[in-house]
Amino acid sequence: MSSTSHDRAELTNLTVAQAHTLLDERQISAVELTDAHLSHIATVDNRVRAYIEVTSEGARGQAAVADARIARGEAGPLTGIPLALKDVLCTVDAPTTAASKILRGYRSPYDATSVRRLREAGAIFLGKANTDEFAMGSSTENSGFFPTHNPWDLDRVPGGSSGGPAAAVAAGEAIAGIGSDTGGSIRQPAGFCGVVGLKPTYGRVSRYGLIALASSLDQIGPFTRTVEDAALVLQTLAGQDPNDATTAPETVPDYRAALGGDLRGLRVGVAQEYSVDGMEVGVQTAVDAALAQLAALGAELVSVSLPHTEYALASYYIVLPAEASANLARYDGIRYGNVVEGATLRETYERTRGEGFGPEVKRRIMLGTYALSSGYYDAYYVKAQKVRTLIKRDFDDAFERVDVIASPTSPTVAFRIGARTDDPYQMYLADVFTIPANMAGIPGIAVPCGFAEGMPVSLQLLGKAFDESTLFRVAHAYEQSTDWHRRRPDLAREPADLASEAAD
Amino acid sequence: MSLSLADVEHVAMLARLGLPTEERERLREQLSTILGHIEVLNRLDTENIAPTAQVLPLVNVLRDDEARPSLSQEAALANAPHTRDGFFAVQAILAGTEEESA
Numbered sequence: 001m002s003s004t005s006h007d008r009a010e011l012t013n014l015t016v017a018q019a020h021t022l023l024d025e026r027q028i029s030a031v032e033l034t035d036a037h038l039s040h041i042a043t044v045d046n047r048v049r050a051y052i053e054v055t056s057e058g059a060r061g062q063a064a065v066a067d068a069r070i071a072r073g074e075a076g077p078l079t080g081i082p083l084a085l086k087d088v089l090c091t092v093d094a095p096t097t098a099a100s101k102i103l104r105g106y107r108s109p110y111d112a113t114s115v116r117r118l119r120e121a122g123a124i125f126l127g128k129a130n131t132d133e134f135a136m137g138s139s140t141e142n143s144g145f146f147p148t149h150n151p152w153d154l155d156r157v158p159g160g161s162s163g164g165p166a167a168a169v170a171a172g173e174a175i176a177g178i179g180s181d182t183g184g185s186i187r188q189p190a191g192f193c194g195v196v197g198l199k200p201t202y203g204r205v206s207r208y209g210l211i212a213l214a215s216s217l218d219q220i221g222p223f224t225r226t227v228e229d230a231a232l233v234l235q236t237l238a239g240q241d242p243n244d245a246t247t248a249p250e251t252v253p254d255y256r257a258a259l260g261g262d263l264r265g266l267r268v269g270v271a272q273e274y275s276v277d278g279m280e281v282g283v284q285t286a287v288d289a290a291l292a293q294l295a296a297l298g299a300e301l302v303s304v305s306l307p308h309t310e311y312a313l314a315s316y317y318i319v320l321p322a323e324a325s326a327n328l329a330r331y332d333g334i335r336y337g338n339v340v341e342g343a344t345l346r347e348t349y350e351r352t353r354g355e356g357f358g359p360e361v362k363r364r365i366m367l368g369t370y371a372l373s374s375g376y377y378d379a380y381y382v383k384a385q386k387v388r389t390l391i392k393r394d395f396d397d398a399f400e401r402v403d404v405i406a407s408p409t410s411p412t413v414a415f416r417i418g419a420r421t422d423d424p425y426q427m428y429l430a431d432v433f434t435i436p437a438n439m440a441g442i443p444g445i446a447v448p449c450g451f452a453e454g455m456p457v458s459l460q461l462l463g464k465a466f467d468e469s470t471l472f473r474v475a476h477a478y479e480q481s482t483d484w485h486r487r488r489p490d491l492a493r494e495p496a497d498l499a500s501e502a503a504d
Numbered sequence: 505m506s507l508s509l510a511d512v513e514h515v516a517m518l519a520r521l522g523l524p525t526e527e528r529e530r531l532r533e534q535l536s537t538i539l540g541h542i543e544v545l546n547r548l549d550t551e552n553i554a555p556t557a558q559v560l561p562l563v564n565v566l567r568d569d570e571a572r573p574s575l576s577q578e579a580a581l582a583n584a585p586h587t588r589d590g591f592f593a594v595q596a597i598l599a600g601t602e603e604e605s606a
Contacts, residue, residue: 109583203560216558245565310544314544317538317541329519334585344597346520350521354521354522362531366512370507370539382555385555387545390553392559425541465559
């Protein structure tokens, strides 16, 4: 079964669809594909640091089982496909840490529903990928363990919070990745790393077994090299789950059937409000060219207004910390997680949480607790929820007139490591274009659309609730008419710079 | 919006977060700055707007009230720092409680 005609560089550069074909035709085996990835991880991950834990043994075991399944002619689209899982997804066979010291060594007694679905599909888990602690951040610098580096420039951040799976897919350390997106945590790192990232509609993918950040905003989705691959992965993840009462009963369509064809008759909204101070010229130029390309493919560009966009960030930074402060109350050192004993139970709680959580997590717990506290609840929390209504209405109104809304995914390309760590609010601004979709619950996809300063630029397309198919159709048409998705970072360069990188 | 150190200490108490002195001062500054940015919301008149807690039109998602398989006691306790007799063990919270708890 093994073949010498496929070398490591080739095997770690495949799309899900290409790998499936090679596996299905027995040109390669799942074991061979998995070993190529593990070997590539061993070579480059001391520089990229995408993984918190590489589960080599488990992956090889899954690969052998996948090969047996392929041999029986029972391979599905994800059978034998090596994946990176953001370490906020509970897995029974590897530690789950949320990149927090408070959970170091934690073993979940159950799989997340998304993990179970991928497992049943025959996918292979290469490891648990890095994230900002409890998914709080936009750069993966808030990881309680170490920062991840952008494969396009190791001195820059990969974005966040799902920087680990984004960097893994960009660096050839996984064919696809699974992340979570609460305010942009899939789309923004996908954009920074030059890969495709999808946040599905709220309620499309079960959150059972996802370590909760903000329960009304969180959604699980894929990182891939192509739009077709994103459709294939969502097909496996999507659907109602009795273990998550917020999953929607809507039928899951055949997403791949949406791909193909031109964009004639399709209306693409462009919002004036998605142009902000601090937007980089290179980003604006690339996104303008992408809009022109959508028009050349037959789409009609329509000006729309989302007047409450400027309030989205502020309302998000009340709603998110409020929900997070409640969700993170469970980490008290009693039922699981690491404990720091005090003289009294109260002191044990305070020491466990004070020493176990990192600075950003504490900041958000404090902000959320304040917003929910007596005397401030109406002024902050209820006010933010009312503004959320206005943001949702903006999209409802706009989608009366257009099929999708296009914007940059982020106002800048990936910034340098350390550049924004001293100013939390500057860090929050990295998500200014992605946050509104979470507030409204609508789906969004990030697709590569060019380069600026040698770094990837990304186009964001937002769609109507449960209309991922139209997002896939538009994103696929754009992608197939450009070459951006074929570019790969060159990790063979700059050996002289590597000593300092490896010292983290 | 400017928070006082007493505000920070009160909120830290509510959140059961033990914070060293220098961290309290840093949080006082950072939270004051963030709350300052959030004041932009006061420009909007939301008098007659209903709040949105979640976006789905789902209501009363129920299932049949029947027993289903669940975690074993052993699995549920496997990650606990302290257990006793098949329970999570915690320190005594009432004065005069004699039992050693943890």
